Amino acid sequence: MGSGSTRAATAAAALLLLMLARGGESVSFWLPPPSAGVGGEGFLGGASRYLTLDERWMNQTLDHFNPTDHRQFKQRYYEFLDYYRAPNGPIFLKICGEASCNGISNDYLAVMAKKFGAAIVSPEHRYYGKSSPFDSLTTENLQFLSSKQALFDLAVFRQYYQETLNAKYNRSGADSSWFVFGGSYAGALSAWFRLKFPHLTCGSLASSGVVLAVYNFTDFDKQIGDSAGPECKEALQEVTRLVDGQLQCGSNSVKQLFGAPKLENDGDFLYLLADAAAIAFQYGNPDALCSPLIEAKKNGTDLVETFASYVKDYYIGKFGASVASYDQQYLKNTTPAIAESAYRLWWYQVCSEVAYFQVAPKNDSVRSPKIDTRYHLDLCRNVFGEGVYPDVFMTNLYYGGTRIAGSKIVFANGSQDPWRHASKQKSSEELPSYLIECKNCGHCSDLSGCPQAPSNIEGDSSKCSSPEALNKVRKQIVDHIDLWLSECQEQG
Numbered sequence: 001m002g003s004g005s006t007r008a009a010t011a012a013a014a015l016l017l018l019m020l021a022r023g024g025e026s027v028s029f030w031l032p033p034p035s036a037g038v039g040g041e042g043f044l045g046g047a048s049r050y051l052t053l054d055e056r057w058m059n060q061t062l063d064h065f066n067p068t069d070h071r072q073f074k075q076r077y078y079e080f081l082d083y084y085r086a087p088n089g090p091i092f093l094k095i096c097g098e099a100s101c102n103g104i105s106n107d108y109l110a111v112m113a114k115k116f117g118a119a120i121v122s123p124e125h126r127y128y129g130k131s132s133p134f135d136s137l138t139t140e141n142l143q144f145l146s147s148k149q150a151l152f153d154l155a156v157f158r159q160y161y162q163e164t165l166n167a168k169y170n171r172s173g174a175d176s177s178w179f180v181f182g183g184s185y186a187g188a189l190s191a192w193f194r195l196k197f198p199h200l201t202c203g204s205l206a207s208s209g210v211v212l213a214v215y216n217f218t219d220f221d222k223q224i225g226d227s228a229g230p231e232c233k234e235a236l237q238e239v240t241r242l243v244d245g246q247l248q249c250g251s252n253s254v255k256q257l258f259g260a261p262k263l264e265n266d267g268d269f270l271y272l273l274a275d276a277a278a279i280a281f282q283y284g285n286p287d288a289l290c291s292p293l294i295e296a297k298k299n300g301t302d303l304v305e306t307f308a309s310y311v312k313d314y315y316i317g318k319f320g321a322s323v324a325s326y327d328q329q330y331l332k333n334t335t336p337a338i339a340e341s342a343y344r345l346w347w348y349q350v351c352s353e354v355a356y357f358q359v360a361p362k363n364d365s366v367r368s369p370k371i372d373t374r375y376h377l378d379l380c381r382n383v384f385g386e387g388v389y390p391d392v393f394m395t396n397l398y399y400g401g402t403r404i405a406g407s408k409i410v411f412a413n414g415s416q417d418p419w420r421h422a423s424k425q426k427s428s429e430e431l432p433s434y435l436i437e438c439k440n441c442g443h444c445s446d447l448s449g450c451p452q453a454p455s456n457i458e459g460d461s462s463k464c465s466s467p468e469a470l471n472k473v474r475k476q477i478v479d480h481i482d483l484w485l486s487e488c489q490e491q492g
Helices: 006-015 108-116 147-168 185-196 218-248 253-257 266-282 286-299 303-318 338-354 373-384 392-399 418-422 467-490
Strands: 050-052 056-061 072-080 091-094 119-123 178-183 204-207 214-216 355-357 409-414 433-436
Touching: 050 072, 056 147, 072 147, 091 108, 091 147, 108 119, 108 467, 119 147, 147 185, 147 338, 178 185, 178 467, 185 204, 185 392, 185 409, 218 253, 218 266, 218 286, 218 303, 218 418, 253 303, 266 286, 266 303, 266 373, 266 418, 286 303, 338 355, 338 373, 338 392, 355 373, 409 418, 409 467, 433 467
Parallel strands: 091 119, 091 178, 178 204, 204 409, 214 355, 409 433
Antiparallel strands: 056 072, 072 119
């Protein structure tokens, strides 16, 4: 979703980009793409990583489905016109997902905008960052947080910005050629926007777009094992067995070892460890995790201590994950700071709409078998109360899941990304889908480059284990955008 795992996504989103659905761009929320918004500036980069940080605002409708409710809220957005060939260039709408939207990141979209002479605009997702309709995030107040409301936000924003642009250039009734982009959960929104509002965009890019809501997402853990390879997978499984054994004996010293003594719920603690492992593959840094584990196993060094060092030094230290965000008591806080609100918000979307419950498979799992369906359902009930439940059947019925019946939507996924199993991977003429195959090609590689965290200026591909694999897919994406924009312009 938000964006490594659900929490990671949120962490990534909250971190950003903590992306996305304990990824998306990545919690166990779900580790959203790092460009989404969570994470320390030291890891994700400072102002040089952004095309613009200048905030703009518009009035947005709170409830698009109740014409008698006239309440509004302030929605933040960003605008970048340096590459815009005014007034006839296209408009690239970059969707911000499950994180605070702190600017327009300088990723591969910037390269494409320069090529096409496009303006880039990017609205913040409702409730996240500074675009919250309410000061208090109670379950009752969260009822307007959904993908459906967010899609209508985008449609209203699109119309608002077109009118703003027309006024800027003294044009009346003109309609630019729009193209929509998004990664992770925002990638799903990008695909769904083209599906539901085909007259408002010439096409969409769904980068790691998680269009399939999944109740028991066992394929997530299976992909972690596949991406790790036999030696690293075996080491991770041994760590899981040893940690489970210590917890079963009532020992809390293992939590102290990982710097997480305040996580009283064993499930919360185990989710932290699962996310920490997942993020190495989700964001293109497999060696940071696997090299020390494989070396420790060969040398007879304590595996749990080795993994604990990785969690503390890399996941918490360098990546910027928040241990507190895994605590269900922390998630129950209805007045979190803006920088920390994404954790509770993304979990609400997980618990009410898309699930992505990253449960352990029955056999050969990497994560603890204690991370099961019951853990997730109990978390949803504990944090949000009775009545909040993810009806994934209805979500997939509404959007189509991987059978989405839209057109002119291009999907791209990294071969090592566990979230690709919630994306559309079967290609067709109207819905082309590409798999970027390389050792460190993870979440949103087509936009972010390699590794996916920390972010790379203009989505640099030089650090990919196979730059040519990424560059080939990027050319195919650009060709689709070129064709669909041309067809749009021919049709007036």
